[in-house]
Every structure is written in C-alpha cells, then in structure tokens.
Amino acid sequence: MPASKEEKLRWLEAEAEDCKLCRLNEGRGNVVFGVGPANAKIMLLAEAPGRMEDKTGVPFAGAAGKFLNKLLLEAGLKREETYITNVVMSRPPNNRKPLPDEIGFCRPFLKGKISIIKPELVVSLGATASEELLGRRVVLGSEHGTLQDCEYAGVKFKLFVSYHPAAALYGGQTRLKLQEDFKKLGKLAEKI
Ligand code: SF4
Structure with a gap:
C-alpha cells in the first residue's frame, strides 16, 4: 500500500529533526517543521521561526501568531484546517x-512539504516567502492582496501574497492592509 500523506510528512519531519545542514542549527532551540493537516487545502508560509516558535517548536506561537489567529477568524478560516x-x-x-x-x-x-500536501492555495506572509515561491523579487506594496498562478516543487497552486503579521503588530497602514487582504482571502477561500 502506498504511504499516506501523513506518513510521508512524518518521515520528512523525522529527517528534519536534528538537521545541521546550515549554520542556523547552531543557536536554535527547536526545528520548527510546521503544523496542520497533511491534506490541508490552504498553506500559510512565512519567513522563519521567532523566539517563541524556537522555544515551543510551533510556528506562529507568539504575538504575531495571536494576530494571525484573529485575521484567520475574521476571514472565516480555521487555523487548524490550514498547514502553517x-x-x-x-x-x-x-x-x-x-x-x-x-x-x-x-x-x-x-519542496517536500509542498509536494506531499499539494495545497490548492498558498498564502505567503511577507516578502521572503513570496519571493521563494515566485522565484523573483516581490514588492509587497504593489503585490499584496493579489492572487497569482504559481508552480513550486512541481505543484501548481494559487498564491495569495500578503504581509507578515509581525510587521503589523504595532498598528499603522500595514495592519489595515493585512486586514483588508484577509477579508479578500476569506472570500477566495470560499471557492476552493
Ligand atoms: S534552517 Fe535548520 S532545518 Fe533548515 S537547513 Fe538550516 S539547519 Fe536545517
């Protein structure tokens, strides 16, 4: 019987557990692999773990995570149904x-995660995630809130570009833009 998505994801996670491929292993607490169902239709991709994530091993565990939860709630999306x-x-x-x-x-x-999960929609939170998926420079000021066709690791999906919630924690224009983006995202997600 072929391995299930859950099994494949678990194997990849086991491989990552003690990864020392780059210098970032030197000061880290935990490898933050990702969290969510292996058959998620929506994936959220950000840049890197922060202090709380490093401590807990869970993505978006700190203040930015609380704000992300609020954004998802307002968009009518359930965090536990997305892969982060x-x-x-x-x-x-x-x-x-x-x-x-x-x-x-x-x-x-x-690439492994995306090729196993095969999401239909990926939300890139910030420039690093957007640029990694699109393979080109991204100016968030002009591209946030847009839906684009994307192919990564041989998987085709829709990419929704937005800001990183941490950039919006202290109010201001970015917070308003993120909230507007997530309202739009909620409507788009209803169609998948
Ligand atoms: S960031 Fe961590 S998990 Fe990724 S390659 Fe570097 S050491 Fe490995």
Whole structure:
C-alpha cells in the first residue's frame, strides 16, 4: 500500500529533526517543521521561526501568531484546517532575515512539504516567502492582496501574497492592509 500523506510528512519531519545542514542549527532551540493537516487545502508560509516558535517548536506561537489567529477568524478560516510553515525551520540569530544559502539548504524540506500536501492555495506572509515561491523579487506594496498562478516543487497552486503579521503588530497602514487582504482571502477561500 502506498504511504499516506501523513506518513510521508512524518518521515520528512523525522529527517528534519536534528538537521545541521546550515549554520542556523547552531543557536536554535527547536526545528520548527510546521503544523496542520497533511491534506490541508490552504498553506500559510512565512519567513522563519521567532523566539517563541524556537522555544515551543510551533510556528506562529507568539504575538504575531495571536494576530494571525484573529485575521484567520475574521476571514472565516480555521487555523487548524490550514498547514502553517516557514521558508527556514531554524531561528536566525536576533530574528535577522535568513541568508540565501540558508534558504537554499532548507529548500528541499519546503519542496517536500509542498509536494506531499499539494495545497490548492498558498498564502505567503511577507516578502521572503513570496519571493521563494515566485522565484523573483516581490514588492509587497504593489503585490499584496493579489492572487497569482504559481508552480513550486512541481505543484501548481494559487498564491495569495500578503504581509507578515509581525510587521503589523504595532498598528499603522500595514495592519489595515493585512486586514483588508484577509477579508479578500476569506472570500477566495470560499471557492476552493
Ligand atoms: S534552517 Fe533548515 S537547513 Fe538550516 S539547519 Fe535548520 S532545518 Fe536545517
């Protein structure tokens, strides 16, 4: 009998558990693999684990996670029905942006997750996630809230580009834009 999506995801997670492929393993607490059902239709992809994520091993476990939960709720989406992960799975020191070689070392894991889950819709939260999936530079100011065709790891899906919730924690325009994006996302998700 062929392996199920759950099994394949578990095997990949076991492979990632003690990964030392790049320098980010040196200061990390936990590898933050990802969380959610293996058959999720919607995947949320952000940049990298932060302090709380590193501590708990769960993506979006801190303040940005609380805001993400609020956004999902307002969009009529259930967090537990989505698969949530990051471009790199180990926390960069002082929350700096992951470097291109670190993203490269972690890429096979992201490709693995996408090729197993085969999401219909991916929401990229921030420029790093959007650029990784689209393979080009992304200016969030002009592309947030857009739905694009995307192919990554041989899987075709719709990509919805938005900001990272952490960028909106202190109010201001980004918060309003994120809220507007998620309202739009809720309507789009009704169709899948
Ligand atoms: S960021 Fe990815 S490639 Fe680098 S050590 Fe962590 S799990 Fe391995």
